[in-house]
Amino acid sequence: MKLLLPVISFALVAVAVVQSTHSTSLQDDLDEFVELLPMDKITTVAIHYFLTDREVRAAVQYLRGPEFATIWDQVFSLQEVRDILNYLEQEGVHAYQALNDLAKLLGVKPIKPVKLEDSLSVSTRGLNDLIEDVVALIPTDELLALYEKKMSSSDQFKAFYNMLNSTDFHKFEELFNSSPELQSMFRKLREYGVDVDRFLDLIKGFFDWGY
Template sequence: MKFIVILATCLGLSFAGPQPFSLVDDINDFLNLIDLDQIDALLKDNLQDNGDIIEIATYMKGDEWAGLVAYVKEHPGWIKLKDWLISKDIAVDDIINEVHDYIQNAELGTASGDRDVNTFLTDLEALIPVDDLLTLAVTKLVTSPDFQDLFNRVKSEDTHGLVDDVLSLDEVKADIARLTEMGVDVQGILETVYGLLEWGAPPKGVKKSDRSLADDFQEFVDLLPLDDIKAIADEHFQTDGAFSAVVLYLQGTDWTEIVDTFGALPAVQDLIQFLNNAGLPVDDILDWIDNVIKGAVPGYPYEGGSLRSFLDEVEAILSLSDFLYLLSDKILNSPDFQNFYVEISSEEAHTLVEEVRALDEVQRLPQRLIDMGVKVEDALDIVYELFGWGEPEKF
């Protein structure tokens, strides 16, 4: 999760001195990053024809939701947190009343079209500067005593007990089931929140996801039209000299030396062990790739040329937007994938990549690929940006 990545980075910094800001100032700093008018317009638009959002709003206007609000208001965990917020000049009752009035006064339309709760959440996410908010949160945790106190009170056992008690209510269990039917990954959200606040697993009655990192990876694989890619590769095996040259290189001693050197690095061994522990059969996957490479028989001699035609054909049948959406979803909602992302985006992983790039054998490879039309530097730019490593050194 991005918050964890940013927080881990900050732990390596010297803590700045406390700043003379109040909790009200802190909250206003967050609100100043968000365009509330745009969010209001999006919500009102969806309340006119988005069936899921209309259903949720109708529920929140009803007696069952009012009963849940009343239950929370009387819970000792909320009363304790509310009293502290009031002591910090947060107008809690005014905020609650404003939210209540907004819900009750919302004008609802009639469900039509094909929009659902997930299209709303996608549009909402586009309006929220998540990276800026997370960066500010980490800054506040380092510099603001009031915000540090707020975070500690939110993650306290009093608040933990409040959330557990609310989740144990039959009506809340029914609400979770309905949202899950709508396509909202409620379980993933709960596991992320509980992990962030160090509360362990969600309580009995809210089942922990039984999906693994292997399941996450399989979803990425399912996005790939493997049969079509294989057909394109088979065609280029027989007719494309540049493609044949790459296959011959992968079958040669230079590539074997790179693989052996890379595989012997302690950091790589640690990563392989991490993946094995997560249920991924790493050795079987590597053996399968090795057998595919060794068993390939190119049918065309290399007389110069470019890989661009092969890459263009493959790129044309891939959906980058679907891949990026799934990646974002996994980083936000899958604890196993969050751990994997933290592992591969760490500074240790960055150092490993730089060490591999410095190897003589690897130094010779990029220019050859660039000559064949492979956008090596563009690919590196994307990877380094994704992992927050800054700009890569050019070849």
């Protein structure tokens, strides 16, 4: 899951920066969060690891492989995920376009929109260090402050938050526990030295999943 989440996070960032044909308050809110991220630095770090680290290149190759393609299909077949994407589209954020750009990059199936009415020195550090280096660049305090500001000042952002908060995340738990492809990915991440179990505990605690 720790490998999947950076991919989805990248997609969400892409969603926020895709230009809409018409501006909306939610799009403006998301743009403000993206503006806090040092994308040039994050891109430079990611490219450096890709060019100099064999483990990171193997991880990228995995993301372009059949097992991850199956995980991708499983995640985006969930109605709860589609509901979130449709909500973003309704608010003028081109979520499907951004995710399909990512799908093209990874060589996985594009996500077909559902009608709303239908509902450079050589590195030897590896994948875990890439994740930690990128996370270290994220301005957590500034993002939290902006989140609190938006929750108190933006009706559109609060509505989006409430929509996410009302989502039945137990469907994610079912996929999380039953997908052999996800379990296989967790094993690969452990082999790379990623602290998967700690991360899974954080996810389970956040969504109040059973143990």
